[in-house]
Amino acid sequence: MLTLLTFPAAFGQFSASPFCVKTAYMLQLSGQSWQRSDMLNPSKMPHQKLPVLRTSQRLVADSDLIRDWLETQGANFDADLSDIQKAQSRALIRMAEEHIYNHVVLDRWGNDEVWPILRDMFFTEVPALIRRPVTHAIRKSVMKRMDGAGVSRFSDTERTDRLERDLEAISAFLWQSPFLFGESPTAADMSVGPVLAAMRATPKETQLTRRIKTDTLLNSYLDRLEQAIPL
Incomplete structure (x- = not known):
């Protein structure tokens, strides 16, 4: 199962970070099974930022790169767009x-x-x-x-x-x-x-x-x- 490393929920949002929310949305629509894991200090993460997606092979950092990875797995978020x-x-x-x-x-x-x-x-x-x-x-x-x-x-x-x-x-x-x-x-x-x-x-x-x-x-x-x- 994929694990989304994310900043915790805050202010009524899934996460204080809109980039973590963005990634959660993409995961929901990708059809992949996933879970969240909250952290406050991303200093040991690639780029020292969140979100990060933990896959069975590696850590994928950055919401855009996570999108790219999900699309290699079959997701297509803009399928009907010109x-x-x-x-x-x-x-x-x-x-x-x-x-x-x-x-x-x-x-x-x-x-x-x-x-x-x-x-x-x-x-x-x-x-x-x-x-x-x-x-x-x-x-x-x-x-x-x-x-x-x-x-x-x-x-x-x-x-x-x-x-x-x-x-x-x-x-x-x-x-x-x-x-x-x-x-x-x-x-x-x-x-x-x-x-x-x-x-x-x-x-x-x-x-x-x-x-x-x-x-x-x-x-x-x-x-x-x-x-x-x-x-």
Whole structure:
């Protein structure tokens, strides 16, 4: 049986990481038998990140590489898509994972109201005596990455404007069908959906959580996706 090494459930989600949720969705639709194994510290994993899929032969790291592996085993997440739709799917996935996701990270790690919740939930393995200085250093590293990506350099208004254009692009697809490319979820839904769901699930009300929660179209889409692929 396949084993998905994943960050634990959090904030009402299968996992705090949308990439772990994405992989769980793919496993559900692949027809493979699988189980989850939670961990908080992926430092001994390939790439030092999660998700990782344990197969009978090896560890497969990274959600995209896990998708590739599942497709070599017979899964086809975009079976009914045209070549143009597959290209659009690729663009939507990259937009969600390389841009929108950074806004989610900043909303959680850069927000002084949200950060203590994350710290106390995800760093329980760090001894209490040194937890604050250790987690402060980790938070500083994450924020440096956000600065390098450019996200934290924008004003709140600039960030909102940039993000709004992405959300409008996603909504344009959803005005036409229940899911991004038709009546059933495809690979794009399994990436875009978890990132938006993570934005909605941030454990304090922020500008981003309000943006998703007050959008009937996006809210109903996320609910539909969770119902279509129960985890």
